[in-house]
Amino acid sequence: MTKxxxxxxxxxxxxxxxxxxxxxxxxxxxxAVSATAGTxxxxxxxxxxxxxxxxxLQQSTHLTVGAATKAxxxxxxxxxxxxxxxxxxxxxxxxxxxxxxxxxxxxxQSYESAEKKAYTAxxxxxxxxxxxxxxxxxxxxxxxxxxLFLAGGAPVTVKGAPIAGIGVAGAPSGDLDEKFAQAGVAAxxx
Numbered sequence: 001m002t003k004x005x006x007x008x009x010x011x012x013x014x015x016x017x018x019x020x021x022x023x024x025x026x027x028x029x030x031x032a033v034s035a036t037a038g039t040x041x042x043x044x045x046x047x048x049x050x051x052x053x054x055x056x057l058q059q060s061t062h063l064t065v066g067a068a069t070k071a072x073x074x075x076x077x078x079x080x081x082x083x084x085x086x087x088x089x090x091x092x093x094x095x096x097x098x099x100x101x102x103x104x105x106x107x108x109q110s111y112e113s114a115e116k117k118a119y120t121a122x123x124x125x126x127x128x129x130x131x132x133x134x135x136x137x138x139x140x141x142x143x144x145x146x147x148l149f150l151a152g153g154a155p156v157t158v159k160g161a162p163i164a165g166i167g168v169a170g171a172p173s174g175d176l177d178e179k180f181a182q183a184g185v186a187a188x189x190x
Contacts, residue, residue, distance in 0.1 A: 060093065060163075061158045061161075061163045062092055062093070062163060062164075063090065063092065063098060063156065063163060063164045063188075065098060065099060067188060068090040068098040068099045068164065069090075069099050069101075070187055070188070071088075071090055071156070071164075071166055071184035071185065071187050071188050072088045072089070072090050072099050072100070072101045072166070072184060073101065073187075074183050074184045074186070074187030075088040075101075075166065075168055075180045075181060075183050075184035075187075076088055076101055076103050076180075077183075078179070078180045078183035078184075079103060079168070079170075079171065079176075079180045080103070082176070084170070084171045084172075084176060084180070085103050085104065085105035085106045085107070085170055085171075086103050086106055086110060086114075086168050086169065086170035086171055086177065086180055087100065087101065087102040087103060087106045087110035087111050087113075087114040087168070087169055087170050088100070088101050088103075088114055088166065088167065088168045088180070088181070088184060089111075089114040089115040089117075089118045089166070089167045089168075090118060090164055090165070090166050090167075090184070091115065091118040091119050091122055091164060091165045091167070092122075092163070092164055093122060093162060093163050093164065095119040095122060095123060095146065095165075097115055097118075098164070100114065100115060103170070106169075106170040107170055109169070110169040110170035111169075113148060113150070113152070113167070113169035113170075114152070114167040114168055114169040114170075115167060116146060116147060116148035116167065117148050117150065117152045117153030117165075117167030117168065117169060117177070117181075118153055118164075118165035118166055118167030118181075119146050119147060119148075119153075119165060119167070120146075120147040120148055120149060120153050120165070120167075121153030121154050121155045121162075121165035121166070121167060121181075122155050122156075122162045122163075122164060122165030123147065123165075124155075125155045125157065125161075125162040126155060127151070127153065127154050127155070127178060127181075127182075128148070128149060128150060128151055128152055128153035128154075128167075128174075128178065129151035129152075129174060129175070129178050131149050131153075132149050132150065132151065134149075135149055148167075150174050150177075151173075151174025151175055151177060151178045152167055152168045152169055152171075152174050152177030152178050152180075152181055153165055153166065153167040153168075153178070153181060154166050154167075154178060154181040154182050154184070154185050155185075156185055156188060166181045166184040166185060167181060168180045168181040168184075
């Protein structure tokens, strides 16, 4: 009588062997499912179409990179005429930086300050020099992340709504910074 060689294997060996077989089968199945998971079916290939007249949609206006660069360059040029070294930033309606130009010799702090002034101006649709006056009634405004309540920021508006902000930093006074930011706004209106 011959004995079956599988009877000689220990219970532990049979469990480990069975677990390995199940793991290999599972890995093969997972691989097959993963390979087809990225393949969209016909229904999901159809384009999503939104009706422009849908009440859930709103059209918005944005500055192009070219327009933002034109405004920033106008601010730098205005500062250069007065021998001032500045940085100018232009942000979109959401406060995202579109372009930042650091003029020759502008201080290292001016980069971040210009962006924050631009963000603050577009967020409140007001020049930052006006916003500094609001701190008297609401001093905690200055605690809002990403803002800087110093003169030097100007909003860019279309039909009264803010679409961008221009921030300037680096001149010896906020009044000069804001004057140069307004030169950028004026370049877009001309």
